[in-house]
Amino acid sequence: MKVLIVDMTHGGSTLALEFSKRENCEVLAWDIYHTLQEEDRSSLENNHIQLVDDSFYANSGHDNSELVVIAPVHCNLSIPPHMTHHQAVKYLLGNEIKVPVMEITGVKGKTSVVAMLKEIYRDKNPLLLSSRGVEVLFDGEETTLQKNISITPASIITAWRLAQEFYKDIARQPDICIFESSLGGTGLADVGIITNIVEDYTIAQGTSSASKAKQQMFASKVVICDHDSYHKNYSLDPATREKTNTYSIKENDTGQVNVWAHNIHYHLHKTTFQVEVVDLKTTDGKLVNTSFTVSTFAPAQYHLENTLSAISASLAMGTPPKTIIRGLENFKGLPGRTSLLKMGKTVVIEEINPGINVTAVKRSVNMIKSYDKPAIVLGGSYGVTCEEIDENSLVEFLDSLDEEIPLVLTGDLGYNLNKQINRGSIYQNNIDLAVGEAKNAGGKNILFIYRSNFSELGRR
Secondary structure (H helix, E strand, O other): OEEEEEOHHHHHHHHHHHHHOOOOOEEEEEOOOOOOOHHHHHHHHHOOOEEEOHHHHHHHHOOOOOEEEEEOOOOOOOOOOOEEHHHHHHHHHOOOOOOOEEEEEOOOOHHHHHHHHHHHOHHHOEEEEEOOEEEEEEOOEEEEEEOOOOOOOOHHHHHHHHHHHHHHHHOOOOOEEEEEOOOOOOOOOOEEEEOOOOOOOEEOOOOEEHHHHHHHHHHOOEEEEEHHHHHHHOOOOHHHHOOEEEEEOOOOOOOOOOEEEEEEEOOOOOEEEEEEEEEEEOOOOOEEEEEEEEEEOOOOHHHHHHHHHHHHHHHHOOOOHHHHHHHHHOOOOEOOOEEEEEEOOEEEEEEEOOOOOHHHHHHHHHHHOOOOOEEEEEEEOOOOOOOOOOHHHHHHHHHOOOOOOOEEEEHHHHHHHHHHOOOOOEEOOOHHHHHHHHHHOOOOEEEEEEEOOHHHHOOO
16 A cells, blocks of 8 residues: 655644554655654654655656545645545544544534533543643543644544553553544544534635535534534535434524523523433434533533533433533633633633634623623734634724723734724733733723633743
């Protein structure tokens, strides 16, 4: 077998090294974005992987019938590859992982859903991959195996290999795997989750979109998807209908929602709501019809939508409602992503995420407006994800806010916003001082939105 792995930036090196371990497999690696570090280059060459340049594909990649081309879904090649990186992960691990798998993709909420599922399956010794790292829970003890890992599909291989090393002395596997993955699913999942498509951004140099890439998740045995995203993007494909469960805040008129919430009482610390379940399809072919009450950290609608995603996925796995209720009761938010920080009588609601976009800002601000004496601290960095924020739209939104809501801007993003907006604002580069400015301006419930990796805020 002769394979060409395209793109060393987004997990290609991991895939190439994994294929090189197979007998009678000749591996070629194409660093299409020219970002390969010397250390990684040496590692590939030491494992007898041939590095090729752009001319190789142009001259022989098209008509070489013996060559299997494997490229990420966001890569715009002139000829479609034989496999995406996602599909290659299943090819490599499909016969190894013998335990239930849950995969999570979506534009927003992925890491939060992983954190909720972690609490629900805490007693099942889960292996977790998220943007926060690779983690295992064993007999209630949490161990981080690697921090600062990407959520490219190849990271699932890294997570699985790390878990094998962790468990080697006791000759066992985790009881369940919960993997966050960007732009789709591998097909390994018993339950695949698409949290939402709140912004359907373009990929592959404008030739495709996030929603099309995430359609790979329908290779899972059962799929969970928010109702609006499913019916907007996927419902016309008959192959998706018999394996999909949808969720929503409330039942729609057509009765097509499988899981919805009502009788909702929002609170900063604990939100309580009733869950209704109708004909939800499970991995073993059963239908679930039930109703129960949940109390958990979900201070706004979009947090509740993430919670419904985790509930739906757990029910599809055949998990009893009492286990779900207990797990979500223990969920206190995700430190840095969405969590509460008390400063005397002031509460700071932290929303720290490298992928924060205008939609996320609007949802967070709409949440804080409903609480007493709100204030906003907004800022962050550029270049933390491939998708930059739409500053023009953000400026328009900020100018529309009530002047009575104090606005403090911080970081490089805040510096540029401060030069463009027309409404009153304060700029303070130091994050702690920025929060202090919001408090001094009368803020009792301060929304802190920062576009960054949480690990980069160690200076706080």
